[in-house]
Amino acid sequence: MRILLVEDNMGDAKLIGILVETSTVPITIEHVCDGEKALSYLESNSKDHTPDLILLDLKMPRMDGFEFLRVRMNNSALSAIPTIVLTGSDAMNDKELAMSLGADMYLIKPSCMDEAETLVPSLLSFMSSRCLGYADEGSGMDGSTG
Secondary structure, three states, X not given: OXXXXXXXXXXXXXXXXXXXXXXXXXXXXXXXXOHHHHHHHHHHOOHHHOOOEEEEOOOOOOOXXXXXXXXXXXXXXXXXXXXXXXXXXXXXXXXXXXXXXXXXXXXXXXXXXXXXXXHHHHHHHHHHHOOOOOXXXXXXXXXXXX
C-alpha cells in the first residue's frame, strides 16, 4: 500500500513512519509538508505511483488541508484517491467542513502511545472496507465477506 502523508509537523510525520514500520502489511509512505506540495506530487507522478491513500493534516502553511480538499473535490482523478484527515483538531466545525469537502474519514492525531498503536489498524480497516484487499491486522478481518 502506498500512502501520501501531507503533514507539516516533522515529529508527527516521524511517528506515523515508525507506526507504519510495525505493520505486517507492506506500506510505503511518501511525505510532503503542505497541500501545494501534495498537489505537485500527485500531478507529477504517473498512474503507477498514485497513492492508495492520502493522510492529510488540516492546519498547514501555504495550502492547508481544507483548500487541498476543495481542489481534490473538483478533480476526478484526485477525488478517486481515498483521503483521511489526520489532525490535532477535535473541533466539530473542522470535522463537518472536512467531511463536506469530501474527506473519507476524520481522525484525531493520537495523544499517547496506546492511541497511536491503533492508527495503522484503523487505516487498514478503512482500506479493507473499501474492498482494496488490505488485511485489517487490528481485528483479524481480511476484507473478505465469508
